[in-house]
Amino acid sequence: MATLDKDLLAIQEMRDAVKHANTAQAAYMQFSQQQVDNIVKAVADAAFKEADRLAKMAVQETGMGIPNHKKMKNEVASRDVYEDIKELKTVGIVGYDRIKKVAEIASPFGVIAGIVPTTNPTSTAIFKTLISLKTRNGLVLSPHPYAVKCTKEALDVCRVAAEKAGAPEGLLQCLTMSSMEATQQLMKHPDIHLILATGGGALVKAAYSSGKPAYGVGPGNVPAYIEKSANIQKSVRQLVQSKSFDNGTICATEQALIVDRVIAEQVQSELKKNGAYLLNAEEKAKMEKLISPVPGKVNPQIVGKSATCLADSVGITVPEDTKVLVGLETMIGKNIPFSLEKLSPIFALYIVENSTEAKQVMIDLLNIGGRGHSCSIHTENAALAEQFSVELPVSRIVVNTLSSIGAVGGTTGLAPSFTLGCGTFGGNITSDNITARHLLNIKRMAYGIKDVEVPKPEFEVQSVVESVVSQEPALDTTMVQQIVDQVLKQITLQNK
Incomplete structure (x- = not known):
């Protein structure tokens, strides 16, 4: 039996992940604010509890950083991010201006592709999971090739907690085959609705070149x-x-x-x-x-x-x-x-x-x-x-x-954020610390509050006469009669 190409397997895994996330996200769209908030809290608590274990996994796999420092990053990504977004309204009518009679209605983007760097693999995974769940979006994570195991483990901690709290199965996905081709195709997949890219300059450029809406963040110096x-x-x-x-x-x-x-x-x-x-x-x-x-x-x-x-x-x-x-x-x-x-x-x-x-x-x-x-x-x-x-x-x-x-x-x-926008200074769409509010479409329902009198169109007989005179060769009497009838009809309508 022929061995399947690794990239082909990775691409199939990606397509399956996107499909499952979209199916689950369609169901998640029907959840109430209370249901969403219960899921987000459960995930934040679970990730905070596992902060130390995930930190040690990240250092062991990547060879980068210090375990107790990565633990702090995991704690910020779970507890601090949760505290920052817990009161944010993300379902239904989220704002109303009584004077202007404009209601703001939150709508999720759909399924988000989250690109995760090797430097902060578990904390970024936790962070992107929380802000996606809070806004009723699905999520497909693409880990860095050097950090697949720890990124997937962080996602699994969040996924299990989310599903126990009632989230639809399949809402959170993580690619495991570390294929650049699969990641590139993920960013261009028709059922991916936003790219949240944290990584090197080439990756961010690829996100912006994908033809999809993207939050990419540039390097720091x-x-x-x-x-x-x-x-x-x-x-x-x-x-x-x-x-x-x-x-x-x-x-x-x-x-x-x-x-x-x-x-x-x-x-x-x-x-x-x-x-x-x-x-x-x-x-x-x-x-x-x-x-x-x-x-x-x-x-x-x-x-x-x-x-x-x-x-x-x-x-x-x-x-x-x-x-x-x-x-x-x-x-x-x-x-x-x-x-x-x-x-x-x-x-x-x-x-x-x-x-x-x-x-x-x-x-x-x-x-x-x-x-x-x-x-x-x-x-x-x-x-x-x-x-x-x-x-x-x-x-x-x-x-x-x-x-x-x-x-x-x-x-x-x-x-609190692990995706820091660089604005147009750095070729990014935003200069904000990316958080849950960046993952929402805000629809606006507006009532009429002013009466406007629309003026009737002006009709100038002179312009019609001039157009008749300018015609060459001379028009026959039948055509002249038709034009005169047209003018009289317009004048009659105008005076009604």
Whole structure:
């Protein structure tokens, strides 16, 4: 018996998944708000309970990150996301303006294709499941090839809890054969109604090129400015914590430090106190080759690895408690490894004369990758923070907090989310933290509230006469009589 091609099997699995999700979603559309909310709460509780086990699975399978940090991400994706969306109305009439007499009615999109990255495989799966269920959408997840088992397990935890709470069987699906061809066809499938893509630039571009509505999010290359008025001890402690959180795998994690010269020595001293290792010129050169063996491209093998592991791999001896590696940099460009988004605990350090130079360095860094995503500012000067917020091409500006956790809503009032829009700065349709409200069609029923008198059309005899006169050759008398009769008829109608 011939062995079937793996891609063909993967495509068949995808088609079956889409079919089952659509059938279940048609039934789920009939559920009440109370039924939906009960299901969402059951799933959030189940995912929160399994946060630790799923975190360990993710690290074991991908080799990226830190288990107890991934546990925190799973907890944010379940508990914090639930708390943020639990009061949102998503069924039937969800708003009514009594003065304008306009009612807003929520309608689901249908079935969503959720693309899941290897850096946050379980937390993203939980997050996309919750916001899809809350809005009565079906979901088909496509995991990253390096994270299929843990992504499917996260989805299964959610699926079992949802079905126990009454959700239609088949509403939540996960592809298991890690085929790029199947993922591409999933995004173009006629019964997929929205793509929710979290991943690399090529994947996001594919989502936007699919011909389907898509929320795709671009890369981050988050610059962090420590301005001279900042609380230096607190700022540096937060920056090291943020950069080392889950070994830098969150796209909102700071990538470069920009420091005013007058506080540069103090900042470097605090970095050392907080477990940062400052590379010398020779060590920095070794690290550059590891970060980017091919100019302009980051080595995927460094993603989510610890600072000590990265140092060991190129023969640099660092203290055992080293949390981040720091390289002093003066240049910015695709071919300058330290200026790229590294998704690992490696910082570039730029020393600037003032805030004007700092802003330009931040813009230059964003322009090589990360436009529209996020930036971080540590300052006690509120006016400066506002000025930077107005002028920088980013969608999130986090002030005096950890960007990695703050931008996703963990330490700020931003909507908890694992899909962060970059706006048109980064080629995205939205600059929001994507959440449940982005997965709804809002229909509007509007009553008439104004009476309008529609004017009768004006009819000019002169224009008709001129058109008759201009006819050549001369018209016969019968035709002239017909035109005159037509004119008289129009005048009679107008005067009624």
